[in-house]
Amino acid sequence: MNFDIRELIYIILALPLIFSAISAANFLGKDVLHWLNRLVATGVGAAIVMLLMTFDSDIPFAGQYIYLDALSMWMLIIIGTLYFAFAWTSKAYLDRDTNKRYGYLRRFGYLEGRFYALSHVFVWIMLLVVLVNNLGLMWVTIEATTLVSALLVAFKFTRNSLEATWKYVMVCTVGICLALLGTIIVYYIQLNTMGSENALNWLYLSQHSKLMDPAMAKFALCFLFVGYGTKIGLAPMHSWLPDAYSEAPALTSGLLSGSLCSCAVYVLIRNIIILMPAIGIDFISSLCLFFGLFTIAVAVPFVVVQRDIKRMLAYSSMENYGLMMAAFGLFVPVAAQAMLLNLFNHALVKFSLFYMAGTVIGEYGTKNMMRIHGMMVQVPRSATFLLLGIVALLGMPPFGIFFSKFYMLYGFFVSDHPCLGVLTLVLLAGMLIGILYHVLRMLGGRPKRKAAGELFGFIDSLVIAGLLIFGFVVSAGLGEITILNHLINNAAKIVLGGVA
Amino acid sequence: MDYLVVFLVLVVFLQTRVTDLKRAVVCLASQSVIIAIACFVIGFSHGNDIHAVMPGVLTLIVKVIFIPGAVYRLVQKLKNEREIVSASNVNYSTMAAALFLVMGYALVERLMPGAAGRDIVASSILMIMTGLSLMVLRKRAIIQICGLITLENGIYLLGLLMTEGLPLVVELGVFLDVLIAVVVLVILTSRMRLSFMTTDTSVMKKLKG
Numbered sequence: 001m002n003f004d005i006r007e008l009i010y011i012i013l014a015l016p017l018i019f020s021a022i023s024a025a026n027f028l029g030k031d032v033l034h035w036l037n038r039l040v041a042t043g044v045g046a047a048i049v050m051l052l053m054t055f056d057s058d059i060p061f062a063g064q065y066i067y068l069d070a071l072s073m074w075m076l077i078i079i080g081t082l083y084f085a086f087a088w089t090s091k092a093y094l095d096r097d098t099n100k101r102y103g104y105l106r107r108f109g110y111l112e113g114r115f116y117a118l119s120h121v122f123v124w125i126m127l128l129v130v131l132v133n134n135l136g137l138m139w140v141t142i143e144a145t146t147l148v149s150a151l152l153v154a155f156k157f158t159r160n161s162l163e164a165t166w167k168y169v170m171v172c173t174v175g176i177c178l179a180l181l182g183t184i185i186v187y188y189i190q191l192n193t194m195g196s197e198n199a200l201n202w203l204y205l206s207q208h209s210k211l212m213d214p215a216m217a218k219f220a221l222c223f224l225f226v227g228y229g230t231k232i233g234l235a236p237m238h239s240w241l242p243d244a245y246s247e248a249p250a251l252t253s254g255l256l257s258g259s260l261c262s263c264a265v266y267v268l269i270r271n272i273i274i275l276m277p278a279i280g281i282d283f284i285s286s287l288c289l290f291f292g293l294f295t296i297a298v299a300v301p302f303v304v305v306q307r308d309i310k311r312m313l314a315y316s317s318m319e320n321y322g323l324m325m326a327a328f329g330l331f332v333p334v335a336a337q338a339m340l341l342n343l344f345n346h347a348l349v350k351f352s353l354f355y356m357a358g359t360v361i362g363e364y365g366t367k368n369m370m371r372i373h374g375m376m377v378q379v380p381r382s383a384t385f386l387l388l389g390i391v392a393l394l395g396m397p398p399f400g401i402f403f404s405k406f407y408m409l410y411g412f413f414v415s416d417h418p419c420l421g422v423l424t425l426v427l428l429a430g431m432l433i434g435i436l437y438h439v440l441r442m443l444g445g446r447p448k449r450k451a452a453g454e455l456f457g458f459i460d461s462l463v464i465a466g467l468l469i470f471g472f473v474v475s476a477g478l479g480e481i482t483i484l485n486h487l488i489n490n491a492a493k494i495v496l497g498g499v500a
Numbered sequence: 501m502d503y504l505v506v507f508l509v510l511v512v513f514l515q516t517r518v519t520d521l522k523r524a525v526v527c528l529a530s531q532s533v534i535i536a537i538a539c540f541v542i543g544f545s546h547g548n549d550i551h552a553v554m555p556g557v558l559t560l561i562v563k564v565i566f567i568p569g570a571v572y573r574l575v576q577k578l579k580n581e582r583e584i585v586s587a588s589n590v591n592y593s594t595m596a597a598a599l600f601l602v603m604g605y606a607l608v609e610r611l612m613p614g615a616a617g618r619d620i621v622a623s624s625i626l627m628i629m630t631g632l633s634l635m636v637l638r639k640r641a642i643i644q645i646c647g648l649i650t651l652e653n654g655i656y657l658l659g660l661l662m663t664e665g666l667p668l669v670v671e672l673g674v675f676l677d678v679l680i681a682v683v684v685l686v687i688l689t690s691r692m693r694l695s696f697m698t699t700d701t702s703v704m705k706k707l708k709g
Contacts, residue, residue, distance in 0.1 A: 134670065141673075147677065147681055147684050154691070157695070158695075159704075162704070163707055166701060170648070173681055177652055177655055187666060
């Protein structure tokens with residue numbers, strides 16, 4: 001079978017939508033639905049792999065509304081991997097959550113179709129975010145992800161999830177409205193300097209970005225940074241993030257943290273690339289460094305005193321995105337590459353950890369880490385994988401995050417910010433101590449409560465182990481895998497926008 | 501155009517005074533009507549093609565008919581729900597709106613002295629800030645939704661004045677998003693009524709830290 005790039009993109013965009021329409025209609029049996037879900041995600045994954053093979057990352061592909069370059073290809077790989085992992089773990093998750101005895105969704109077994117429909121639409125919109133070529137459409141799709149994922153966060157419609165969703169929609173919509181204002185200002189600058197041809201087209205704007213008016217560009221950047229920063233969960237605007245992540249179904253939390261935040265980072269970077277030549281990198285650099293490090297600093301104390309396992313993971317996600325924004329703000333190639341690599345690694349590891357947190361919650365019937373002891377004795381398989389996942393998340397070798405975090409920190413020292421590098425190291429150490437303390441407490445000790453039994457099945461452990469190994473292989477062997485190496489080099493070049 | 505601005509400011513101030521939910525929705529609808537008229541005025545002053553009519557028609561359909569309609573249907577289901585707040589809360593939001601109006605004019609004078617659309621820019625800043633203050637100061641879910649739409653209307657008006665309308669695809673997308681946002685919020689509010697027996701968002705304060 002030989003497809004060209006355009007056909008592959010159409011396949012990638014068509015399959016999830018068709019499946020979600022089918023599952024929303026809700027006429028298929030459950031088994032068929034589960035298998036079709038896996039089939040669709042595998043198909044999309046295969047299409048992304050084929051796209052990676054056919055696509056030459058030196059030559060971007062530009063259609064009327066679609067634009068594919070190395071950066072969007074890299075994002076497609078992240079989203080595709082998570083989509084694949086989602087589809088292969090969703091049956092076990094739903095079986096557990098709709099279990100007659102202890103599941104959250106036990107009275108709502110018939111909602112599985114709706115869950116699939118919403119999740120696949122959610123992934124579909126994220127695929128769209130990285131494939132559209134227009135800054136306005138990027139805004140539209142990012143806002144659409146908020147709304148679709150809001151229904152997923154509130155899926156159980158418990159009191160807590162309603163509260164989390166209300167906060168999520170309100171805070172994110174206001175933030176995103178500010179980003180709309182920023183986008184409008186960018187369009188205004190474009191109208192004044194380049195005319196209304198190719199309105200808000202990313203490629204056109206990035207080629208002509210030197211023409212922009214610096215003062216107005218700075219004005220636009222402030223709104224865009226606050227707007228998309230809200231969506232990423234940068235520090236003063238993060239209030240929705242731990243609530244939404246902790247109350248959403250485990251798989252949704254994984255997708256929110258792993259791929260949606262990456263998409264927001266992606267869109268923010270796309271906007272910054274355009275405004276960079278007009279503003280100059282000093283301003284952008286200090287903005288990103290300050291907010292990135294501030295985010296880490298805010299997250300650390302909350303992790304240390306945390307009792308809710310999913311909130312702890314949510315704060316760790318803030319820490320990772322803070323570090324990535326700071327690394328982006330350094331504007332050195334090695335840090336930019338490591339940032340892209342960390343987007344990938346963090347997405348994989350965080351998805352597995354949220355999934356495992358969901359498993360642990362199912363096993364013990366509580367989210368409170370203080371009430372879980374002796375997992376190693378009671379549920380050895382989940383305990384082992386939880387430990388592996390946490391070790392991977394904290395950036396210990398040999399897992400993927402080790403490589404990316406190491407190079408990001410290295411970036412601080414090569415770009416003449418040694419003090420900030422030391423500060424980051426101290427903050428990361430605090431994070432490590434907090435998370436490790438909580439997790440080791442859960443794993444060790446004598447069991448005090450009865451667990452519901454080992455809920456971590458065979459396929460799940462294969463998928464999770466696969467994710468961890470895949471992250472390791474890609475990060476450690478990046479120099480050897482020519483096609484990925486070439487891709488990430490080009491993507492880092494796009495991120496830096498020819499500055500460094 | 502001057503009359504429109506006067507009416508707009510009047511409606512926005514009224515919005516901050518209203519505590520009855522039905523009246524708040526009517527207020528929202530009339531505010532959107534004014535925005536729609538402004539869309540037509542600005543559109544026809546720049547040309548006669550489809551792009552001139554489109555924003556106005558879309559505003560009429562989405563923001564005047566559909567959104568207030570959906571919210572109004574929800575409000576009818578809420579029995580004797582009135583925003584029970586001390587009068588000071590309402591007074592604070594009115595005071596805030598007055599401050600925002602002054603601030604808007606001061607900002608416009610500073611940034612673009614003697615510009616043509618001075619009043620409209622000031623009133624759209626008023627709408628953006630008042631929308632925000634309604635969402636922060638008020639507790640009722642419905643009023644917060646009204647605040648969100650006011651904020652969105654303000655940004656939209658500002659964008660319309662600055663750029664004579666976004667590209668058509670983007671414009672359609674923005675309207676679609678606003679529409680979905682309101683649908684999602686209405687679903688959440690009706691669920692809130694079932695779970696909490698009220699739509700007062702101040703009862704939701706369990707998630708912390």
